[in-house]
Amino acid sequence: MQLFEQAAAFSEVGAGLQLGPNATRILQAWGLGPALDAVAAFPERIVARSSTSGRELAGLPLGQQAVQRYGAPYATAHRRDLHAILLQAVQAQTGAQLHLGSAVAGFQESVQAVQLQLTDGRQAQGDALIGADGLWSRVREQALADGRAQPTGHLAYRALIARADLPAALRANEVSVWFGVRQHVVAYPVRGGQWLNLVVIVQGAASQELPGWDDVGAAADVRQALANCCSTLQALAEAAPSWGRWSLYDRAPLSSAAQMAGGRIALLGDAAHPMRPFLAQGAAMALEDAAELGAALAALGASQADIPAALAHYAGQRWQRAARVQARSRRNGQIFHLAGPLQWARNAALGLLGHKLMDLPWLYGYRGTL
Numbered sequence: 001m002q003l004f005e006q007a008a009a010f011s012e013v014g015a016g017l018q019l020g021p022n023a024t025r026i027l028q029a030w031g032l033g034p035a036l037d038a039v040a041a042f043p044e045r046i047v048a049r050s051s052t053s054g055r056e057l058a059g060l061p062l063g064q065q066a067v068q069r070y071g072a073p074y075a076t077a078h079r080r081d082l083h084a085i086l087l088q089a090v091q092a093q094t095g096a097q098l099h100l101g102s103a104v105a106g107f108q109e110s111v112q113a114v115q116l117q118l119t120d121g122r123q124a125q126g127d128a129l130i131g132a133d134g135l136w137s138r139v140r141e142q143a144l145a146d147g148r149a150q151p152t153g154h155l156a157y158r159a160l161i162a163r164a165d166l167p168a169a170l171r172a173n174e175v176s177v178w179f180g181v182r183q184h185v186v187a188y189p190v191r192g193g194q195w196l197n198l199v200v201i202v203q204g205a206a207s208q209e210l211p212g213w214d215d216v217g218a219a220a221d222v223r224q225a226l227a228n229c230c231s232t233l234q235a236l237a238e239a240a241p242s243w244g245r246w247s248l249y250d251r252a253p254l255s256s257a258a259q260m261a262g263g264r265i266a267l268l269g270d271a272a273h274p275m276r277p278f279l280a281q282g283a284a285m286a287l288e289d290a291a292e293l294g295a296a297l298a299a300l301g302a303s304q305a306d307i308p309a310a311l312a313h314y315a316g317q318r319w320q321r322a323a324r325v326q327a328r329s330r331r332n333g334q335i336f337h338l339a340g341p342l343q344w345a346r347n348a349a350l351g352l353l354g355h356k357l358m359d360l361p362w363l364y365g366y367r368g369t370l
């Protein structure tokens with residue numbers, strides 16, 4: 001197996017990831033549970049609050065209860081830590097070769113093989129090509145030619161705060177979500193609980209590509225977005241030493257298996273199904289894809305006889321679930337940002353049904369081939 005990565009070195013800055021039991025179960029099955037335990041945090045609950053009053057609307061117990069319900073924990077981790085765990089696992093496999101500084105320009109597919117062209121003129125040949133090249137996938141562009149991902153009209157502001165610097169009231173071991181009008185805020189511990197990952201999502205902002213960190217204008221934007229929020233939330237935002245700012249993009253939910261695989265080409269993760277982060281499942285879906293793809297290829301045995309059929313099987317197993325998660329992520333964004341009477345209805349429903357609305361057995365209980 002050969003992996004081609006455009007970056008000369010891996011250096012993703014400051015973002016956290018929630019990893020539901022559907023994702024941690026896969027890491028455990030790959031023997032990476034102990035490595036995750038060493039770097040992740042394991043929140044005791046998810047709590048939904050009003051961002052104006054700070055009032056708790058509903059909570060879902062996690063911790064041991066998540067393990068009992070789903071057989072695997074609900075974890076929160078720094079993206080860089082998860083990446084390091086996966087990279088080490090790849091490097092430990094004798095059959096895997098990692099090529100950094102190798103940007104894919106395109107490919108040519110024949111009945112027997114796929115030829116890959118890199119932007120620097122190098123070429124490589126293989127039995128199949130898996131495009132796991134993210135939101136702006138070059139492989140997807142050539143394979144499907146279905147246009148670019150579209151801006152969702154949201155900006156995400158992200159910060160990391162040393163938890164030791166926060167007052168005790170803001171150091172709870174939980175995933176906190178504050179619902180506001182046209183904005184919401186999510187906070188959870190990462191790096192073994194030493195840091196708090198804080199994300200402010202704001203709707204209606206100008207949609208342009210704004211990747212970056214240490215963005216001076218971002219702190220003022222966040223202050224403005226949280227102007228009508230409770231003092232707790234404002235204090236939390238003020239504690240952030242710096243902010244990164246990203247525009248969000250997605251695609252419509254998948255509508256067929258053919259969008260994930262055809263012939264000797266398959267897509268995986270954001271390349272196949274970029275989604276809004278409102279269900280915190282993008283990376284988890286990439287892990288589920290990888291587990292399913294691994295199983296489909298392993299079932300071929302040594303002969304590697306029918307790779308297109310194995311890729312088609314993978315796509316058939318995956319596309320409907322990924323589409324459901326994409327659609328649910330979109331819906332969550334609307335529910336989180338409701339205004340007026342609908343906001344009161346949402347809060348009343350949360351108050352009445354509490355964790356029944358927040359627990360998602362179809363999502364967290366998924367086992368796929370595991």
Ligand SMILES: Cc1cc2nc3c(=O)[nH]c(=O)nc-3n(C[C@H](O)[C@H](O)[C@H](O)COP(=O)(O)OP(=O)(O)OC[C@H]3O[C@@H](n4cnc5c(N)ncnc54)[C@H](O)[C@@H]3O)c2cc1C
Nearest residue numbers: 006017018103104133134156269270277280281282283284
């Ligand atoms: C604000 C926010 C919060 C999020 N929170 C969560 C969360 O809590 N939980 C969760 O599960 N997900 C979350 N996500 C989603 C998650 O970050 C993505 O879904 C996930 O990173 C997708 O992984 P991927 O490997 O498919 O793509 P990427 O992580 O984008 O990786 C693609 C890789 O391909 C490389 N590449 C790109 N083009 C080329 C090329 N031409 N040649 C060679 N290499 C190339 C890139 O350099 C990169 O290394 C969040 C996203 C956002 C924006």
